[in-house]
Amino acid sequence: MLQSETAQKTVHNTILPLTLTGAIAKIRGKTIVGPINLTIGPQGFTIVMGPNGSGKTTLLRLMHGLQRISGGTVTCGLPDAQARVRQSYVFQTPIMMRRIVVDSIAYPLRLRGVDKKTARTKATDWAERVGLGHALDRPAPVLSGGEKQKLSLARALISGPDILFLDEPCANLDGRATREIETILRQAQAEGTRLVMATHDMGQARRLASDVVFMYGGCVHETGPATAFFSGPTTPQAAAFISGDIVE
């Protein structure tokens, strides 16, 4: 993101804070997540943690609007139509469009009516930033796993979102690719994008988190600043999770 855009973001309203009040997600009548009461403030890097099936992904999808809300409310600082285009989502398994890299990254801008030349120029900049400058003309589906996730990040960040949701973006990546992704995320955060990421990786959570949301049984079991959470979890489930024990 350019400096001027970062400055603009601080001048204009953003969708933050994002507030969930008694939010519930049901699938086929069964409550998967909720009720959730949670506020995502204007700054920071929130890590959503918890065992498998605890509702991390559903919580992210609920906040982003991919999951239909069955009860309660999700409110933000902007009307819904504006809020939709001020946020992005990176999926655990990268979704690759059947296009070349530069056009894949440019796609969100094209959707918003940016002309092809401008969109491609910006996409080329972003490709360089995430280390895909060498692969601009390669078909996106033939990239490696790490490259696909970098492309997903560039595509998510190119429109300058207020908030970026990431669902275990480094789940299948090696250490080097993970480090590269983390560098991009730190840069995005420094440029004003609020980050909310689900992860199983304790080391990554410790490196990146400013605050933690610990999910258990479809509910927010514990939440607070990262330092406090890692040094003194208040629930036995969180303590077990941090120490690496199996949480049933």
Add this chain to the structure above:
Amino acid sequence: MNEITQGLAEAGRLIFSLDPDLLEIVALSLRVTLSAVVIASAIGLPLGAWLVVNRFRFRRHTIAVLNALMGLPPVVVGLVVYMLLSRAGPFGVLDLLFTPTAMIIAQVIIITPLIASISHQTIRDLWAEYHDLLISLSATRRQRIAALLWDGRRALLTAMLAGFGRGIGEVGAIMIVGGNIDHSTRVLTTAISLETGKGNFAFAMGLGFVLIALAVLVNLTIHSLSRTERASVW
């Protein structure tokens, strides 16, 4: 067996002598069928994509009917189009009966459900892949359809080629609405039918081989132009 050999020889003679009657018939066959495929694709491809991205009451019934229409009997289509375009019909004033335009109309009606149905199945798989991304990016319905059609264009060629195959080999409907008039509405299939009726089997067989060669040639050309089945192209 002898007639097949004679047919092959006749096909060779027709092609290499650049028989003017044959060229005229081939040109009209291509004109009618390619026009019909283009029009049917313009209707069928977006229709297939629209059915994928929209949820509405009776959607499943609509898809089932569309699939059933793939087996639309050409003779019945020809008869209906004939009645619509005849002097006494509602479109008789247009004076289209026994013209290539009438043949194109009949083929469009036959081909469109085929293209729409195959494209629907193709796009459905792509939509399952793209669904979350396009929703996440707040793409409008129109933008979703455009993305699915563009990104699925190579797979959708199959639908168009299936439509071409059905159209180029179709005889019942175009015989009725075209009338098989020499130098006006005679195409390869109606010519084959005529020659067979006259007992001129070798010539009919020759035309048949030309028809097959034409279908293969068009398929190969389209595959070549669209660069399918090549390395690093999905």
